[in-house]
Amino acid sequence: MASSVIRGISISSVRRRAWQRTATGLLWASPALLGFLLLYMGPMIASLGMSFTNWRIVGTFQWIGLQNWITMFTADPLFYQSLRVSATYALISVPLRLVLALGIALLMNQKHKLIGLFRTIYYLPSVIAGVSVALLWSWVFHPDFGVINNLLYDFFHIQGPRWLFDPNTALASIIIMSLWSVGGSMLIYLGGLQGVPTDLYDAAEVDGAGAFAKFRNVTLPMISPVLFFNVVMGFINSFQAFTESFVMTGGGPVHSTYFYLLHLYQNAFVFFRMGYAAALSWALFVIILLLTIFIFRSSSLWVFYEGERNRG
Numbered sequence: 001m002a003s004s005v006i007r008g009i010s011i012s013s014v015r016r017r018a019w020q021r022t023a024t025g026l027l028w029a030s031p032a033l034l035g036f037l038l039l040y041m042g043p044m045i046a047s048l049g050m051s052f053t054n055w056r057i058v059g060t061f062q063w064i065g066l067q068n069w070i071t072m073f074t075a076d077p078l079f080y081q082s083l084r085v086s087a088t089y090a091l092i093s094v095p096l097r098l099v100l101a102l103g104i105a106l107l108m109n110q111k112h113k114l115i116g117l118f119r120t121i122y123y124l125p126s127v128i129a130g131v132s133v134a135l136l137w138s139w140v141f142h143p144d145f146g147v148i149n150n151l152l153y154d155f156f157h158i159q160g161p162r163w164l165f166d167p168n169t170a171l172a173s174i175i176i177m178s179l180w181s182v183g184g185s186m187l188i189y190l191g192g193l194q195g196v197p198t199d200l201y202d203a204a205e206v207d208g209a210g211a212f213a214k215f216r217n218v219t220l221p222m223i224s225p226v227l228f229f230n231v232v233m234g235f236i237n238s239f240q241a242f243t244e245s246f247v248m249t250g251g252g253p254v255h256s257t258y259f260y261l262l263h264l265y266q267n268a269f270v271f272f273r274m275g276y277a278a279a280l281s282w283a284l285f286v287i288i289l290l291l292t293i294f295i296f297r298s299s300s301l302w303v304f305y306e307g308e309r310n311r312g
Contacts, residue, residue, distance in 0.1 A: 192226030
């Protein structure tokens, strides 16, 4: 009888200490949890409800049901134009950024006494504010006194294109500008490259593999999780491009650089159609979600996880 009482007391004390630890942990995590609920989940839920209303920032909410969504898909040609521009930008800029960042990372993964300086130089552009970079490249691409056209004329006697002022080259100009900030992806690749075991390269050399064979059969499989991360983040960030179009072209010429987020911004803060802008934001959320799910589902075909392969 006494032993059962002692056992019950010990179990209750263990449970009490467990609850105390849980309460302490929740107390310390409460600022982050409250911030997440109030600053992220709360506005998201509110915007979902707002997407079914005709609210113009001032005044009362007018419930209109699915009208915003019907208008988006049937009566707003700029929705499809902005989505087409953003998709084109993502499908071209993301592969270019991935390849360039990986190439720079391979160069930076060398032993050299000044390698730290070179890594810093390549990384610095990725931390410069977007507006200042957009203004800088607006001058670089200027058709009359921009650096690129001056170089083309001075060295090759070629009259350069009008870049941002021509609908045929405006989006390509912004894609070229996006390569300026590959330093962040380069740094992530560099971390992956430095985690590749050297004995795999030694074994490949023993088998007679050359540089390309080692890159294809050792480097790429081992850094494929890093490549997967950069692909996912690259597409998410590309579909949210805004500053370049807003600062450099205003969406022109002829809506050739009219990004999706610019269309959302104009409906929200220029035309004050906040309910319709909320619907646009949720449409973008669904598009990015479906794209991310597709990339995750396809990852089993090209992403190599060493731990899973060893367990298999």
